[in-house]
Amino acid sequence: MRLAVMTCFITSALVSPAILAELHPMTDVDMAKQSGKGVIEVSETLAGQVAQPGGIDVSFTRITIGADIDINANINRLVLGEGVRQDGLDNSDNADRATADIDFANISLGTIDSSGIVHDFKIVDPYIEFARNNSGDLIGFRLGFGEVNGTMGVEIKTLSGDVQAVGQLNLGLFSINLDSSAHNVREDDITDDLLGIDIDLGNFQNMTFTGTNNLYIGLQSTAINYPKLGAGAQGTAQSGFWLNLQDGVTSPGLSLDSIIPISVSNEHPVNRFTGYF
């Protein structure tokens, strides 16, 4: 071993006696009874276990953190993959908006009600997963969540990914569900699967997640099928940044502003205290 210099980082820590008082020592016998898998789990998916586009071999390593995350946050802008894509793909109707693979504005996770009570967006078991080809090179990476629940507000400018959401359209005395989806790179529309109507994604500003799994954002150098977690739907992640957002997603309170071209909108959920908008 060659150790030229070892230094200790000085970190500040004031540990109160209360922390120590809550710890209970375990005997070896007690320890042997524990059957949990621990807080962090590393798992492998072997090449060939998940069929890939073009028949390439891809293996996966996933690191999962066993944690419940309750979060309430606002984010002004999320932009991933800005610039002209290498493959030149752009499926947006408004090219001026398609300056990135994913471009979201005014994101809110959770809500604050009129009484000032903070309601969280809930995340369970976040994970990261690496994809390697048969040469061992990294060709993909994703950040995903075992399950999410709660309200998200967002103004979608451009989206690359698999998205399926049920929009509940209010028509006065009754409402209809728009079961809509988008599956492409740099889209700004979502298409109703029954009527074939294109709806600007910017109108889906209020989304509710209920037991949604298989939610992830990935970056790939080539098209990849990631291992499927849970019951949620999942398609092939294309090159570049890619969002999988399917199942358990509703967008309630859509209103119809005009008929041709169809335009719907709903209000962004409130996630700031009164007087601070």
Add this chain to the structure above:
Amino acid sequence: MHYFLLFFIISASASAELTPINDSNLSNVNGQNGAAIGFVWDNVYATGEDIKLTLDFDSGIPLVFTDFYWVGHDSARKGDGVYGGNVGSYDDPFFLNIQEENITLTDGETITGTTLVTAFPEGSYKGSNLDAGKMDLGALMTLEHASGNTDETWLLFNGMHLDGTYLKSWAPDGGGLAMSGEINFHADELIFQTATIAGAPSNNPNSAWQISEFDLYLPIGHSLYQPATLTISEEQQVIFEIAAVNSNTAAEFYAAPTGSFRADNITLNDWNAGASYIEGIQLQHLKVQTHDLN
């Protein structure tokens, strides 16, 4: 014989009464304002080719880190060509202070408490040039799967510094550890690279996930309106919580700087994904509680 110099700058008033500062003033702290101890790591480096750190999870697949190095920016990683870097300077040292200051509780009540502040020099965060203090940090991560397959990945932080990063901590009445702070992290390059050449990072750019000009600024709680706490539950699980904003603290919260992230360019294998950024991050509440995976 390699050497390093560790300088302590102890202000003349160190033995006098401690002077409180608040967060807005903290970014101006240079170790010479009031009572404080400043540290300067001069020409410091560390290489440990045979050091082995193993994180063994109950899932049976350990994470093994080897081949550590912490050297001056663009220094060789081993051999005679290794040279060190600096953390802090005489004018702008790494900073440690114990002080009395006001702490706002979540119900809006303000108390006076003793806090311990640890801060990296503000350096380029405030505009001065600390390129000489940039360091390169790296390690080889090995995953040995139950299948017999082995993943080897170099984790390389090139040209990194933490100027302006600080952590303030105190002991709250209810037990546990309370804290607030800011992360100011910059790296010229973050590289996650497949280890195809034994003992050294590969020169094949197609084997890497590379992030250029990475910057992260993230406030973590605030002693004056949003304390963060670290506690252990009765079930021995870790709970980290940043207190929820409420009507008493909303005005200061919304007036405070927001978090941000930026990467000027990201490439993965042979795909160039361009720039990515997140702006205006405001954490109004965060609670992370671990649990065992089943």
